[in-house]
Amino acid sequence: MDDWTSLHSQAFILTIRPGQVAEYRRRHDEIWPEMLAALRASGIVHYEIFLHEPSHCVFGHMLRTHAPDPAAPVDPVMLRWREFMADVLEMEDDQPRREAIERVFHLTA
Incomplete structure (x- = not known):
């Protein structure tokens, strides 16, 4: 990808359970x-x-070809991964407790 400025950027923090x-x-x-494959199919590059x-x-930091659509159904593989990781990560309902991070600086070379 040559034009990084057209990508949607997201960053977040997850917490791992003690001992995990x-x-x-x-x-x-x-x-x-x-x-x-599911991550790539969701637009993550x-x-x-x-x-x-x-x-x-x-x-975590990801770049996508487009912003995620909150109304879109979640890929079943991603749902299985969340379930698989539930005993390792601190959870909020059926997904990892995820704290979004605000970007305060960006440099593109």
Whole structure:
């Protein structure tokens, strides 16, 4: 992608349950191929997760070709992944407790 300015950017923080950091890493090391396909199908072209182990928090950042549509149905594979991760992440109802992060600076080279 040559024009990064046309992409929709999202960042968030998730909290890993105490004692589950190694399991969180393991599950992402073995992420399902169908989950990767579902992420790509949702318009994600760049997705990275950073771990801050002392706080049990992860910072996620993704770039999409378009903003997500909150009214669109959630891919069944993504729903299965959320369920799979429920014992590892702090949850809010049926999805990980996710705190959005505001961008306050951006530099494009």
